[in-house]
Amino acid sequence: MAGIAHSELLSAACIATLAADALRSEVWLTPKPGLVDSINNGSHCDMDLPLFLRSIDAITPWLYQFYALGQQDFLQPAQSMLMRIRPTGIACEQAMFGATQGVNTHKGGIFSLGLLCTAAGRISAHRQLMTRRGICREVAAMTQGLIERELQSCRQPVTAGERLFVAHGMTGARGEVQSGFLTLRRHVLPYWYQENNPERRSLNALLRLMAYNPDTNLVSRGGLNGLHFVQDYARRLLKKGWQKEDLQEMDRQLIARHLSPGGSADLLAIATVLMAFPP
Structure with missing residues (x-):
């Protein structure tokens, strides 16, 4: 799908398929330190690759719905869209939990990819050029004020995300x-084609x-020390140059510490979709 330029070339099937394929590519990618892949279950005792594939199958039909809602409500203010698609997001999560017997495999991915597909639907309905910049801008517009509403105003934190914001100021997904995928735009997308081999390209992005x-x-699993351990380890590998054996050793180190960079796995799927479009 590389090189897609015009919204008229896109359909609900196209964008939903891109998103679902990105999720499948992410879970099959191997070796992924601390994460479920085709070799092992990473730091997870309740997840494996077949479970992730069942989860993706359950999520996929709802990705079409997000895109369709974006097209249907394209004249509505961007700030109203998060509330309008929330019931679809909840239904998608319920489908995921039904397929996984209650295991949270893709809740973060549903949130981000749902917004991305909705944004693409709105852009397509406006018959605008479909670009990475435009998609990210639309996602940011739809989620404007989200942190203030859901995190800064939280008096009694209940969810893990709320607790981490109160404890460490972390805003997570x-x-x-809300930033329009700033981490991706700053640290990943500009370096996407440093690697020619598609597998190494995805592993390097991860x-x-x-x-x-x-x-x-x-941080949920290992505190700030766990986060810093993984960040420092990854930066050392990027600096010296890495081979698969280095990632296999990193996998062993993260498993020993029960660390899993699940948020980064979600963002890898988002990056894969965005890179199907021109800048």
Whole structure:
């Protein structure tokens, strides 16, 4: 799908398929330190590759719905869209939990990819040029004020995300979408074609995410020390140059510490979709 330039070339099937394929590519990518892949279950005792594939199958039909809602409501103010698509997001999560017997495999991915597909639907309905910049800008517009509404105003934190914001000021997936995927635009997308081989390209992108993404999944499992361990490790590998054996050793180190950079895995799928479009 590389090189797509005009919204009229896109359909709901196209953007939803891009997103679903990105999720499948991410889970099959191997080796992924601390994450489920085709070799092992990373730092997870309740997840494996077949579970992730069932989850993706359950999520995929709802990606079409997000895109369709974006097209249908394209004349509505961007700031109203998050509330308008929230019931679809909840239904998608329920489909995921039904497929996984209650295991949270893709909640973060549903949130981010749902917004991305909705943004693409709105852009397509406006018959605007579909670009990475435009998609990110639309996602930021739809989530304007999200951190203030859902995190800064939270008096009694309940969710992991709320607790991490209160304890450390971390904004997680909410901060990433409100910024228009700033971590990706700053640290990943400009370096995408440093690697010619597609597999190494994705692994390098993941390593860059582990180096620079303030991943709340890591903090939930290992505190700030766990986050800093992974960031420092990834930066060392990027600096010296890495081979698969280095990632396999990193995988062993993260498993030993029960660390899983799940937020970075979600962002890798987003990056894969965005890179199908021109800048």
